[in-house]
Amino acid sequence: MIIVMKPGASRESIDHVMEKIEKIGLMAHPIFGTRRTVIAAIGDKHGRSLGDFEALPGVERVVPILAPYKMASLEVHEERSIVKVDGFSFGGTKIGVIAGPCTVEDEATTIETAKFVKSAGAIALRGGAFKPRTNPYSFQGLEEEGLKYLAAARDATGLAVVTEVISASHVDLVARYADVLQIGARNMQNFLLLQAVGEQPKPVLLKRGMSATIDELLFAAEYILSRGNQNVIICERGIRTFEDHTRNTLSIATVPALRERTHLPVIVDPSHATGHSSLVPPTARAAIAAGADGLLVEVHPRPEEALVDGAQSLDFPAFQTMMKGLARIALAVDRSM
Ligand code: PEP
Ligand code: MN
Numbered sequence: 001m002i003i004v005m006k007p008g009a010s011r012e013s014i015d016h017v018m019e020k021i022e023k024i025g026l027m028a029h030p031i032f033g034t035r036r037t038v039i040a041a042i043g044d045k046h047g048r049s050l051g052d053f054e055a056l057p058g059v060e061r062v063v064p065i066l067a068p069y070k071m072a073s074l075e076v077h078e079e080r081s082i083v084k085v086d087g088f089s090f091g092g093t094k095i096g097v098i099a100g101p102c103t104v105e106d107e108a109t110t111i112e113t114a115k116f117v118k119s120a121g122a123i124a125l126r127g128g129a130f131k132p133r134t135n136p137y138s139f140q141g142l143e144e145e146g147l148k149y150l151a152a153a154r155d156a157t158g159l160a161v162v163t164e165v166i167s168a169s170h171v172d173l174v175a176r177y178a179d180v181l182q183i184g185a186r187n188m189q190n191f192l193l194l195q196a197v198g199e200q201p202k203p204v205l206l207k208r209g210m211s212a213t214i215d216e217l218l219f220a221a222e223y224i225l226s227r228g229n230q231n232v233i234i235c236e237r238g239i240r241t242f243e244d245h246t247r248n249t250l251s252i253a254t255v256p257a258l259r260e261r262t263h264l265p266v267i268v269d270p271s272h273a274t275g276h277s278s279l280v281p282p283t284a285r286a287a288i289a290a291g292a293d294g295l296l297v298e299v300h301p302r303p304e305e306a307l308v309d310g311a312q313s314l315d316f317p318a319f320q321t322m323m324k325g326l327a328r329i330a331l332a333v334d335r336s337m
Contacts, residue, residue, distance in 0.1 A: 002076055003039040003053050006060045013058025014039065020056065027226075029070075031077050036060075038077075042070050042226065067261065069218045071225035072232075077263040083203050083231045086160040086179050088123040090233050091265030095330050095337050096294035098162050098180075098205075098267075099319060100126040102309035103139065104146035112301055114153035120320045121327075121337055124160040124180065125153055126296060131308065132166050132186045139307050147177035154179070162205055162296070168196035175202050185210050185237055185272070188220050198227025205296070207235045207269065214254060218262055233265045234258060235296055236287075238273030247275025247312065250283055255290040267294035271312045277303065280314055281322040288329045297322075 003017055014037055018028035026043035053062045067073035074080075082091040090096045099117040104110055104127040114125045129146030131139065142149070150161045160179035165171055166187060174181055180203045187193055188209035197204045204224055208217045221232050236255060238248025250273035258266045268287035270280045284295050300306040300313040314322065327337045 001041050002063045002065055003041065004060045004063060005037045005039065005058050007036045009037060009058035017053065017056055017059060020053065033079055040070050040076050069222040072218045072221040072262045072264060074261055074263050079263065081263045081265060083233050083265055085124065085203055088160060090267065091293050093335050095288055095335050097122045097297065097323065098124040098126045098294065099297045099299045101300045101306065102298050102313065103128045103131050103307055104142055104149050105307050107149040107152055109301060110149040110153045111156050113299060114157045114159050116316050117299055117319065118157045118159050120323045122159065124162050125150065126162045128164045130164055130166045130170060132184050144173065147174065151177045165197065168192045171196045171200060175200050178202060180205050183207060188212055188217065191223055194220055194223035195227050198224035198229045201229065203231035203233065204229060205233045205235055207237050208239065210240045210248060214257055214261065221264060233267055234262065235267050235269055237269035246279065248273050250274060252286050252290050255287060255292050259291055265293040267296055268292045269296040271298035275312045277312055277314050277318065280312065281325065284322060284326060285329045288326055289333060291333065
């Protein structure tokens, strides 16, 4: 349930409600809005009398919550969340673009790419140092060496660094270098990993599993939020279907459907969604038009030489052209780049 406090309710009355919630074995999560505070009471206790809470000082009303994911739901948290990353943000009026290679290859290419994507308007650099590969014999990433190259690229450009963490035991290591921790599609339901990133403060970019429903995606977000980390960005990256002309099937409708259900920022990865560089700019435009708060895009200076995912990587001119076109789409939906 949600306890909606009166506007201007005192800190004392908020603390009192939270104590009462905890006394009956539920978790109390206050959400401090600009006008009023609401307190989410979370847990598995059904049939509690809502009236008991309505009588407490400072309480305006008590609302039973229907959404099974409480902290992620728009029903509980009516103001859209803005996730701040190093002076930039996801979820406001500005569209945030994260761009870079699929995988970190060497220091020079990483810095070259960072400089270019920054000049074209990206706010963050992506690149995997730990790669979750389907084939165990495929390149698995440069690991800590790759993280160091990403950090060097951040020093050279001021871009925030977004990189994937594939195991709970690597969270401390990756968080030492990254500004945003990415949870990949293959790990969307790695619950110990979700809990581990929920227990540290860096923002998390959570990608949709390739066969996950929207509810499963939001439950995965809830794992992170319920461990204390409120900075979660959701990423639609396409799902598996019978269609084989594209690497995955990008569900554009998922963007507004997610935004109807959650306050968390929603971004789209048109690279993994389509698998073909020619399809990336049109689907990126569609994503922004549909209300996405940002994009995650693979860019490589020489896609034909990329170690991983060259076919879906944009080269520099293509990325620049795409960014210019996106600015016009953003304007049409009252956003800016
Ligand atoms: C990635 O973005 O680097 C990646 C591996 O994508 P996904 O987890 O969506 O397959
Ligand atoms: Mn990739």
